[in-house]
Amino acid sequence: MLNPYLDIHPDIERAIAEGKPVVALESTIISHGMPYPQNVETALRVEQKVRDSGAIPATIAILKGRLKVGLSEEEITYLGQQGLKAMKTSRRDIPFIVATKGDGATTVASTMILADMAGIRVFATGGIGGVHRGAENSLDISADLEELAQTKVAVVCAGIKSILDLGLTLEYLETKGVPVVGYQTDTLPAFYSRESAFNVDYRLDAPQQIADALKAKWAMSLEGGAIIANPIPKEHAMANEDIDHVIQSAIEEMDAQGIKGKASTPFLLAKVAEKTQGESLKANIALVLNNAALASKIAVAYCN
Ligand code: PSU
Ligand code: MN
Numbered sequence: 096m097l098n099p100y101l102d103i104h105p106d107i108e109r110a111i112a113e114g115k116p117v118v119a120l121e122s123t124i125i126s127h128g129m130p131y132p133q134n135v136e137t138a139l140r141v142e143q144k145v146r147d148s149g150a151i152p153a154t155i156a157i158l159k160g161r162l163k164v165g166l167s168e169e170e171i172t173y174l175g176q177q178g179l180k181a182m183k184t185s186r187r188d189i190p191f192i193v194a195t196k197g198d199g200a201t202t203v204a205s206t207m208i209l210a211d212m213a214g215i216r217v218f219a220t221g222g223i224g225g226v227h228r229g230a231e232n233s234l235d236i237s238a239d240l241e242e243l244a245q246t247k248v249a250v251v252c253a254g255i256k257s258i259l260d261l262g263l264t265l266e267y268l269e270t271k272g273v274p275v276v277g278y279q280t281d282t283l284p285a286f287y288s289r290e291s292a293f294n295v296d297y298r299l300d301a302p303q304q305i306a307d308a309l310k311a312k313w314a315m316s317l318e319g320g321a322i323i324a325n326p327i328p329k330e331h332a333m334a335n336e337d338i339d340h341v342i343q344s345a346i347e348e349m350d351a352q353g354i355k356g357k358a359s360t361p362f363l364l365a366k367v368a369e370k371t372q373g374e375s376l377k378a379n380i381a382l383v384l385n386n387a388a389l390a391s392k393i394a395v396a397y398c399n
Contacts, residue, residue: 100193103213104165107153111214116150116394118387119210119218119248122166125154125174126181126200127361128221129376130368135175137380139168141219141387148391153215155206157184160196164213174200183357185238203250204242207320211246216309216397218248219390221383222256222286223322224360225264228346235359236267243320244271249309251390253382254284254291254324257335257342258363261285261293268322269296274312276305278325278389287333287378289326302389306396325389331381333374341370 103111110117120141125134138154145152154166156174163170174181177198184192184199186208192199201209203223210218224237243250255261261283268275277283277295285291299305305323312321326332345366354362368376 098162098212100160101162101164101209101212104153107151107165107213110151114398116217116391116398117153117215118145118150118390118394119164119206119215120145120152120154120387121203121206121218121220122154122156122174122200123183123202124221124383125171126178127183128364129379130365131175131178133376133380134178135172137383138171138175141383144384144387145219145391148388150391150394152387153210153213155201155209157189157192157197157199157201159198160193162193162209162212164209164215174198179361183361185357186242187238203239204237207242207246207248207250210248216248216313217251217390217394219251219383219386221253221379221386223250223252225255225259226267227359228258228260230260230263233355235355237360240264240267240271240273243268243273243322245319247313247318247320249305249321249323249393251323251325251386251393253286253327253386256286257291257339258346258360258367261291265293271319272317273319273322275322275324276308278305278323280324280326284324284326285335286382287327287338287375288335289329289332290335295324302392303396303399305393306399309397323389323393325382325386327378327382328385331378333378338367338371338375341367341375345370
C-alpha cells in the first residue's frame with residue numbers, strides 16, 4: 096500500500112524488503128515518559144541494544160507532518176529536548192498533526208499504527224496504557240488497548256504498571272481478544288516489580304515459541320496484536336509495597352489538581368520519578384533495555 100504521508104528510513108525499508116528483523120520503538124516514552132537528558136540517552140542506548148541483539152531499530156514519530164519510521168540521532172535529540180512541549184499523539188490525533196505539519200510523539204497505539212503501515216511486527220517499549228484505577232468513574236481506558244485489539248503488532252513491555260488497575264486491564268484485554276504472554280513467567284509482571292497477584296494467559300520460555308504463536312495468529316488473519324510481558328531484571332526490581340505507596344499518593348495529587356485525560360499518564364510517570372528520587376527512573380531504563388533485547392530476539396525468530 097502506497098502511503099503518501101509515510102517516510103520509511105532507507106535502511107529500514109531495505110531490511111523489511113529483505114525480510115530482516117526490525118524492531119519498532121515509540122517516542123512518547125522519550126518526550127513524556129522520562130526527563131531530559133536521560134530520555135535521549137536511553138532512546139539511543141535502546142537503539143544500540145536492538146542492534147547488538149541482531150535486529151534493526153526503527154524509532155517512530157511524526158515530524159513536520161511526516162509519519163517517520165526510523166529517526167536520526169538529531170531527530171531523537173530534538174524530541175527529547177521538546178519534552179512535554181511535543182504533542183502526545185495517539186490514534187485520534189494523527190490526522191491533525193499530519194494536516195498541520197506538526198510534530199508528534201507517538202504513544203504505543205500510534206506507534207503500532209505506523210509500524211503496521213511499514214510492515215514491522217515487533218515493538219519494544221517500557222509500559223503500555225491500560226484501564227486506570229478508578230476507571231469505573233473516570234472511564235479512563237487507554238487507546239493502546241483498542242489498538243492492541245485491532246493492529247497486527249506484538250508489544251514487548253514490562254507488564255502492567257500499577258498506576259493502572261491490573262485486574263481491569265486484563266479483563267478488558269480478554270474481552271478484546273488480546274493475549275498476554277509471560278516471557279519465562281507465570282505471573283503478570285508489574286513494571287517495577289517482577290510479580291503481581293495476577294497470572295498471564297500463556298507462559299512461553301523461548302523467543303521462537305513467541306514468534307511461532309504470532310505467525311499462527313496472523314496466518315489465520317486473527318486481527319490484533321499481543322502483549323509480551325517481560326519481567327524487569329532482578330537486580331533492578333523494586334518492592335511492590337514501596338512503589339504502590341508512591342503511586343497512591345501520586346494519584347491523590349493528580350485528582351486534587353483535577354488532571355485527567357491524556358495528561359494523566361505523563362503526570363503520574365513524572366510524579367513517581369520525583370517521589371522515588373530517580374530510583375524508578377533507573378528501573379525504567381533497565382527494563383526498557385531488557386525489553387529491546389527480547390523484542391530483537393523475537394523479531395529474529397519471526398524472520399526464520
Ligand atoms: N507507561 C509508561 N511509560 C510511558 C507510557 C506509559 O510506563 O511512557 C506512555 C506510552 O506512550 C503509552 C502512553 O502509550 O503513555 C499511554 O498514555 P494514555 O494512558 O494516555 O493512553
Ligand atoms: Mn487515558
